[in-house]
Amino acid sequence: xxxxxxxxxxxxxxxxxxxxxxxxxxxxxxxxxxxxxxxxxxxxxxxxxxxxxxxxxxxxxxxxxxxxxxxxxxxxxxxxxxxxxxxxxxxxxxxxxxxxxxxxxxxxxxxxxxxxxxxxxxxxxxxxxxxxxxxxxxxxxxxxxxxxxxxxxxxxxxxxxxxxxxxxxxxxxxxxxxxxxxxxxxxxxxxxxxxxxxxxxxxxxxxxxxxxxxxxxxxxxxxxxxxxxxxxxxxxxxxxxxxxxxxxxxxxxxxxxxxxxxxxxxxxxxxxxxxxxxx
Ligand SMILES: [Zn+2]
Ligand SMILES: [Zn+2]
Numbered sequence: 001x002x003x004x005x006x007x008x009x010x011x012x013x014x015x016x017x018x019x020x021x022x023x024x025x026x027x028x029x030x031x032x033x034x035x036x037x038x039x040x041x042x043x044x045x046x047x048x049x050x051x052x053x054x055x056x057x058x059x060x061x062x063x064x065x066x067x068x069x070x071x072x073x074x075x076x077x078x079x080x081x082x083x084x085x086x087x088x089x090x091x092x093x094x095x096x097x098x099x100x101x102x103x104x105x106x107x108x109x110x111x112x113x114x115x116x117x118x119x120x121x122x123x124x125x126x127x128x129x130x131x132x133x134x135x136x137x138x139x140x141x142x143x144x145x146x147x148x149x150x151x152x153x154x155x156x157x158x159x160x161x162x163x164x165x166x167x168x169x170x171x172x173x174x175x176x177x178x179x180x181x182x183x184x185x186x187x188x189x190x191x192x193x194x195x196x197x198x199x200x201x202x203x204x205x206x207x208x209x210x211x212x213x214x215x216x217x218x219x220x221x222x223x224x225x226x227x228x229x230x231x232x233x234x235x236x237x238x239x240x241x242x243x244x245x246x247x248x249x250x251x252x253x254x255x256x257x258x259x260x261x262x263x264x265x266x267x268x269x270x271x272x273x274x275x276x277x278x279x
Contacts, residue, residue, distance in 0.1 A: 006278040007184055008047045009212075011271045012055075012065040015039025016216060016224070016248040017085035019061070029249040036253035036272035040065055041085040042190055042246045044212070046183070052162055054078065056188065062089025066096075068274065073099055075162060077145075079109040080190050081178045082116035090121055094143040104144045108161060110170065110179045114149040152179060156202050169199050174223040185209040186279040187239070190246055193223050195233045208239035210279040212271060215244035217251055227251070231263050243271040 013019075020039040021030035029037050041059035048054065055077045059065065066072070074096045080086055090107075097103045109117060118125040125147055131137050150159060156169045165184060170177035171192035178191045180199070187203050189195065191214055203211070213233060216224035224246065225233070234242045242264075244256060253270055260268040271277070 004047060004049050004051065007049055007186065009186070009210075009277045009279065010045040010047075010069055010071075011243075011245070011273055011275040011277070012043040012045055012069065013040035013059055013061055014245050014247065014271050014273050014275075015041055016246050017041065017083065018248065020247070020249045022249055025249060027249055029252040032252060034253055036270070038273060039247065040273055043086075044188065045069065045071060048164055049184075050163060052076075052164055054164070056080065057086040057190070058089040058093060059085055060088040063092040066092070072096070074105065076106040076108060078179070078181070079107060079113060079117065080180070081173060081176050082113045082120070083174075083176070083191070086191070087117065087120065090117075090124065090145070091143060093145060094141065097144050104146055106148055107145045108148045108150065110152040110168070110177075111149045112152070112170075112177065113179070114147065117147065154198075156198065167202075169202070171195060171199065182206060182208075184279065187211050187237075189213045191224065193221070193225060194229075195225075195237075200233065200236050203237045203239075208237065210241055210243065210277060211237060211239035212243040212245050214246045215251075215256070215270070216246060217248050219250065227256070227259060231260075231268075234264070234268060241267040241269075243269060243277065245271050 019041055040061040043057040043059045046054040052075045053073055055074045057080055097105050123130050124142055152168055158167050167182040168179055171180050172194050173191045180189045187208055213230055214225045215230040218227045256270040
């Protein structure tokens with residue numbers, strides 16, 4: 001069953017909630033011809049050594065992201081938090097359900113995000129309210145998703161999913177918290193405005209081979225990490241290499257690549273859509 005010697009990540013999207021270019025914007029990055037300045041909403045796809053295919057977040061760009069990477073099979077989905085740029089593509093998982101024997105797909109989230117998902121997609125997560133024996137699902141149908149909410153508070157929690165060793169923790173992000181994770185030498189911190197001391201300590205101990213961390217822009221921001229903060233956390237955590245994600249149009253790929261090179265003596269780089277990384 002084992003297909004890969006290393007775990008593999010595909011960057012499905014590297015941008016913030018607006019994507020880049022932004023509709024109606026004529027700034028340098030939005031008008032750039034550089035392919036790495038075209039950023040869909042942030043999401044990653046993991047193919048593990050155990051041959052599991054794991055989608056992290058279901059962005060509004062999900063359909064195109066899956067088509068572009070020719071992804072047609074997913075074992076389970078992880079949801080980082082309830083913001084629109086991370087969940088509004090959930091309906092497009094329908095086609096993935098059709099590829100599965102039982103036509104059912106597991107979608108994991110933290111308990112604190114569960115009510116928002118149910119409220120946002122009642123026809124999926126409360127389908128018994130909408131469909132029954134006398135009122136069956138007609139036409140193209142709906143995605144059959146099994147929402148599996150796990151308890152996560154301020155602890156660092158180990159949880160195996162299909163035998164995959166995940167460690168989950170929450171980081172503060174706007175009025176919510178984001179589920180971030182560690183998996184076999186890799187840590188993913190997509191949306192946050194702070195990395196708490198207990199998480200820095202945990203990640204430092206792991207001697208990460210790869211860290212992917214939120215890096216929105218240079219200017220101060222209430223809900224995301226700035227370049228300065230993101231760089232400071234990378235210096236503290238000291239992974240073998242670090243990728244920057246969830247950038248907005250104030251940072252071009254070229255500019256952020258230059259800033260990262262000036263500040264580190266190990267590989268730190270903005271990730272880009274379609275990029276493949278091993279860990
Ligand atoms: Zn986001
Ligand atoms: Zn967010």
